[in-house]
Amino acid sequence: MRAGYRFGLSQHDQSLTLQFKALSPALSLETLDARLAALVAFRPGALPLRPEWAPGQTLVMALSARILQVAAELQRSVYLPTFDAGKILACRPMPDQPGGWAMTLAVPAIDYFPPPLLHQLYSRVTTLVLNLANPVHTPGTIDQLSNEIDTEIRLPARSAVPLSQSTYHLLRTAQAAGMPWRHTGNGIFQIGWGERQTRVRSSQLWGDTALGCETAQHKYWAAQWLSQAGLPAAQHGVANTEVQAFELARQLGNSVVIKPVDRDRGEGITVLPQGEEALRSAFLAAQQYSPQVLVEAWAPCVCHRVLVVKDKMVYAVKRLPIAVEGDGVNTIADLIRRANERRQGLPVWQRKPPLPDDTQTQACLQLYGLSLNDVLPAGQWAPLRDIESTAWGGIDLEMTDHIHPENIALAIRAAQVFGLNAAGVDIMSTDITRPWYENGAIINEVNVAPLLGGGPASLRTLPALIAHLLPNGAHIPIDVYLGGPEALQAAQERHATLCQSGVNAFLCTPNQTWSSHQKLLPTLHQNLFDRCLIQLGNPQAGHLVVVIQNTEFLTTGLPFNRCATFTVVDAQKCQSAQTGALASDEEVRQLLSLFSPPERGQS
Structure with missing residues (x-):
């Protein structure tokens, strides 16, 4: 139940x-x-x-x-x-x-x-x-x-x-705004009632096209779609063998990035492998995630994530790899050790992965003329990886107020190419404050279901995101009538008035459901709780009229969190859901108490 x-x-x-x-x-x-x-x-x-x-x-x-x-x-x-x-x-x-x-x-x-x-x-x-x-x-x-x-x-x-961080933060934001939500199954949540609802799983929204989602997750075909739309995309090719990878790298000038063709979150990516052995290792590392490997021309740019929701930019961040900040006293190795000691003091599930000091870190530091034994001036950062990734984390610098309008338009167009209501568009640019066509910026990826709540910019903008998803709020008007035959009659009159005025109103009684055309709707559900839930999940329902004639809700609870009006007509004629006889005074009192807390009462 x-x-x-x-x-x-x-x-x-x-x-x-x-x-x-x-x-x-x-x-x-x-x-x-x-x-x-x-x-x-x-x-x-x-x-x-x-x-x-x-x-x-x-x-x-x-x-x-x-x-x-x-x-x-x-x-x-x-x-x-x-x-x-x-x-x-x-x-x-x-x-x-x-x-x-x-x-x-x-x-x-x-x-x-x-x-x-x-x-x-x-x-x-x-x-x-x-x-x-x-x-x-x-x-x-x-x-x-x-x-x-x-x-x-x-x-x-x-x-x-099956839940995710994005789902959690969306629901938490909706809850804080007083919006109702419920799990409809398979990790998909409905936020809002009736025609004022949306459905989400992770950050994937109801209405995202299946073909667009599938294509966006395949990096090669995603680039073809972007190019066909006249948008700047990465130059790359697909390799199934090491020989093909070597040839593609030669054609692209040997400054390449090796990555799986259909994985996100920075998995299996190697940046600028130098020499045949390094290229072979990079190919094999990528092939652990996907049989097809992308060999992509390296772009000397920085990745910027632009979150687009329903044709509007929500935020933009510059995505930098994990790093330690110098203090003018400790070596980079000491900074890493101290940060890891602080993480060890947290519960297992709250710990981020330890900052690395391995050979990959040393190679990354060498690119910047640094070593683990160097002491950084206060405020200077030392990157420990060459890219930001979900596995290792990173540092997001918010650029929402600085991104050029042409780059915002570019990100919105990219999401539209794939029919996505929500997309994380990754733009590789040397300067996101300048138009993309001035500095050779490209769209590196269009991410389906991008992470929400993963950083300060995302957390800050979640209330605005929810408001954008549900601009008219999350509640439809609900009129509740409590009592016997006279309550039913009053509810029917209210329903008729709403329908005649053009409102998509539905009437739910313990035994029947009536449509906005005042027609009886056949349904398999024979209790009021389920009848109400059906209409609360109906995207055509703009108004709900509910008649409570028995004590069923004492067992199930209310299906909705608030109502617009609550009218008691002939409460003494309510029936007990257990015996079918008239409800006792105590049962009626308990029914009334369901509507007494502020969140249950009239809105």
Whole structure:
């Protein structure tokens, strides 16, 4: 069953029960918090204490609050969108277990995340928290605990739903803007309701053409498409053998870049291999990723990533390889060592790859007349790789306010060539502030589903990106009527008025769905929750009228996070979804309470 809004969280939620046996008096919140700070690099929020709580209850409430926070933090670390940590719904003594407590928690729910895996995750986090709170227990080194958490908690969670950093940051931005979202399956998320929606997977948008995506990812054919459109593309050829690679390199003047023909993120790339043996090694390295290898004329330029979304530039950055910044005191080798020591102090999953000091680094430094033993002046950078790549990382310098308008137009045209609503266009240019046709700039790649949230420029511009994707907001008006026959009649009259005024309004009752043409729509779904979800996912729906005539939503939660109007007509005639008899006063009160939090009430 898909999750709804039930317990007042800012996202879909569900209940979870934890049971604590009699807690050891040795447990220490101070010890727990100190270990959590060292282990997962965050400090739990304060728990508001209540005078009516017994000492044992105060402890179990504090432990439960930390379990919620740690579980949410670990889920977020694998890009699961658990933005709301959850809350404690009830804390009751266990009658058959002296000193034991039963905790009912509200936790975030993500559709298609297996319930057994969710219970396993919270169970293991509970064990972790209790062990860390025990001063007598020796938890092991940070590396040992990090690896244990990675294996037992993070990896199973990460394998449950195919997600990415880009998806996470898009959803986080939408959540911060009050926009609804839900997982529709296969790592694809719907942001917004009805006609005010978009769908995303990673940073690939609904509407990107399949042929364009396929071609853009093949570097040779992508260059042909760009050339056919009159745009500047790289000069290169495809080699299937070493002999072909040698011949292409000779034709291109032997100053070449070797890369797989259909891989992104800088994988398998060698820049300027010198000599036959180096060229052979570069060819074999690229062939590990793809049977076809691209031999490309080297362009003495710097790569600039221009993010284009729906024919608009969102940001532009100059992409530089990983480097260390001099301080006038330490050698380059010392700077690398110190940076790696700082990274080692973080949990395993927060560590970036160690900065390299290998032979490839030394060769790169030699190109700039440097060595590992040199001391750089303060503010000077020493590159440790010849290109920026996802594997090694890099440094992005924002150029959004400096890129020339002609280069923006070039990037937009390149995205249009492939029919992409979102594209990371890589322009190789000696000076991105000058028009591309003045300095021989070329389009090196057009990236499908470019990384979002990977750097300051991307994070800064995400709110504007979301607003550009959904310029009219993410909510369609929803009118809710609660009651019996009179509520149904009022809803039907409202629906008729909307339809007659030309609004694409749909009417959902517990048993039927009516279209914007006031026609009955056949559907296999026989409950109101699913009927509403169908129309919330319908890109033709501009307005929704909902009639609540039973207590179904007490079990499922609400399918939407807010409504435009909420009208109670004849609530005493609501039926119980369990018995079919009239709902009790308490059930009606609970129904009304679903609409009482600000995020559930009238907008």
